[in-house]
Amino acid sequence: MSNSVVVRESLRLEEQLAIWEDVYLNTRCSSPFLSPHWIEGWLRNISSPLLTALFYCGNHIKGIALIGTNTQRVLGLKINNAYLNQAGTETEDQAWIEYNDLLCPEKFRTEFFELLVSELRKRRFHRFKTSMKTNSYLQFSKSQYIAHTDVLITKGFTTSLDVFTQYPSKIMSKNSRTQIKRSQKLLKLEFGDIDILKCSTPTEILEGLKELAELHRLRWGSTENGSGFDNSIFMEHQKSILLTKPHFAELIKCVAGNKTIGFSINLILSETVFFYCSGINYFRNDNKVKAGYVMHHEIMNYYANRGFKTYDFLGGNSRYKSSLSNREVSFFTETFIFNNLTGKVLSTYKKIRHCLSKPSPDSPQQ
DSSP states (O other): OOOEEEEESSOOHHHHHHHHHHHHHTSOOOOGGGSHHHHHHHHTTOOSOOEEEEEEETTEEEEEEEEEEEEEEETTEEEEEEEETSOSSTTTTOSOOOSOOOBSOGGGHHHHHHHHHHHHHHTTOOEEEEEEESSOOGGGGGSTTEEEEEEEEEEEEEEEHHHHHHOGGGTSOHHHHHHHHHHHHHHHHHTOOEEEEEEOSHHHHHHHHHHHHHHHHHHHTTSSSOOGGGSHHHHHHHHHHHHHOTTTEEEEEEEETTEEEEEEEEEEETTEEEEEEEEEOOOOSSSOOOHHHHHHHHHHHHHHHTTOOEEEEEEOOOHHHHHTOSEEEEEEEEEEEESSHHHHHHHHHHHHHHHHHSOOTTSOOO
């Protein structure tokens, strides 16, 4: 029998989770965001209905993807969007996903994608949006089903904890090491020894999460995207994985004496620690204490002493991430516009806008 993709519209949550876990156990997946722990925590806290795409080899399910949907108006046209492992709503997707992909064995990835695109096109979708993948789907931009592809590349950073602990000069510049040592000295003189504490009991987790949320709001609450902790769906997702999946999600507290330096939510998979979210106590205005640098430095040593091999900062081109890492990762966020009638109109519009935005060859150089 030939392979196929079947899109189900009303699969029960428990059935979705059972299939996901079964496929995951038969897939060499290194993404915490595709683990059953993360997916279950997310699904139990959203309300939008999701399509379930199942990749069949004969009668056996070998792959699965969750497809969120929404409709937008562009040029007066109704554009039907599909999203890979996202809901398609800002509030439900604020628990952002990285290392995203179709969940299936690598040898089926190409076929799964092609069959899924074909099926979505038949269902009158016009765009398929895939976010934060380390493996690009650009090879499919010449597919007979795709008229146009937009690509956004985001940098990410990881650190070898063995190198970090044994040969710190190979990770951090002299300036970074100096700033961290100065910050550590000032913190110890003012408050006491620096320590890392794991929030283990439900009470510690809930109290620590509340403190982290307050610190996060102070830093991000007034920005364009705001703090995820003002979003009840985001907050409940974090709470659920921390309380029910202690071997997968950990809440870590960094202190100097009795002074809180910050909190970090970390995801654990195999020998890798994924830094997901933090709240930093920026209690000084003189810039002499680099609280974030100190916290990550101490947490990295903490996990290295526990035997972990890699510290993954995930996506985002922040200076502290590049300063404390020795490997760069590229994440691809891609939008595929299908070659149906509406898709072709949208594709033509995008190409015209792109051409108009290019500077003229005769325009003066700045």
